[in-house]
Amino acid sequence: MAGYFEEMGWAELEDGQQPNHLLDMARFLIDFGLYEDNFTGEWPRLxxxxxxxxxxxxxxxxxxxxxxxxxxxxxxxxxxxxxxxxxxxxxxxxxxxxxxxxxxxxxxxxxxxxxxxxxxxxxxxxEKKRAEQRKEDIETLHNSMFS
Ligand SMILES: [Zn+2]
Ligand SMILES: [Zn+2]
The missing domain is CATH 3.30.40.10 (Zinc/RING finger domain, C3HC4 (zinc finger))
Structure with missing residues (x-):
């Protein structure tokens, strides 16, 4: 199994070594969909x-x-x-x-x-509704000023 981890660029933990917190953080971000390029501000889960x-x-x-x-x-x-x-x-x-x-x-x-x-x-x-409302307000304002 060690070969697989080495190939992936992972080092196995030695006795007393701490896990990599950055990796934990990255997993957390992926879990919540915050790490994807196409994150749209949608609720990341069902x-x-x-x-x-x-x-x-x-x-x-x-x-x-x-x-x-x-x-x-x-x-x-x-x-x-x-x-x-x-x-x-x-x-x-x-x-x-x-x-x-x-x-x-x-x-x-x-x-x-x-x-x-x-x-x-x-x-x-x-919060999402408020953001949409704000956008609408700006559009209404824009239209009333420029039409
Ligand atoms: Zn329906
Ligand atoms: Zn049915």
């Missing part, structure tokens, strides 16, 4: 799960047509099937969407976002 409250307040609906299918499992709905409806009006089997929202907070079909219980993510969303 957004957190939807809040329990948001999930509980999803509407229960009865499917009225048979030309739609559940976007998650792709099975066709039958008329009279029970489904859960997201605020964006997309419908899913309860089991499908509940499992999904347990992992991440957005509609798998259109990415409409539900609130989360994750303070870090909510702060990130607010």
């Amino acid at each position: 957004p957190p799960p939807a809040s329990k409250e948001a999930v509980q307040s999803l509407a229960d609906v009865t499917v009225e047509t048979d030309d739609k299918s559940c976007p998650i499992c792709l099975k066709k709905f039958n008329i009279g099937d029970k489904a859960k409806e997201m605020p964006c009006h997309h419908q899913f089997h309860a089991k499908c969407i509940l499992t999904w929202l347990d992992k991440t907070n957005s509609c798998p079909f259109c990415r409409h976002e539900l609130p989360t219980d994750n303070e870090g993510y909510e702060a990130f969303k607010k």
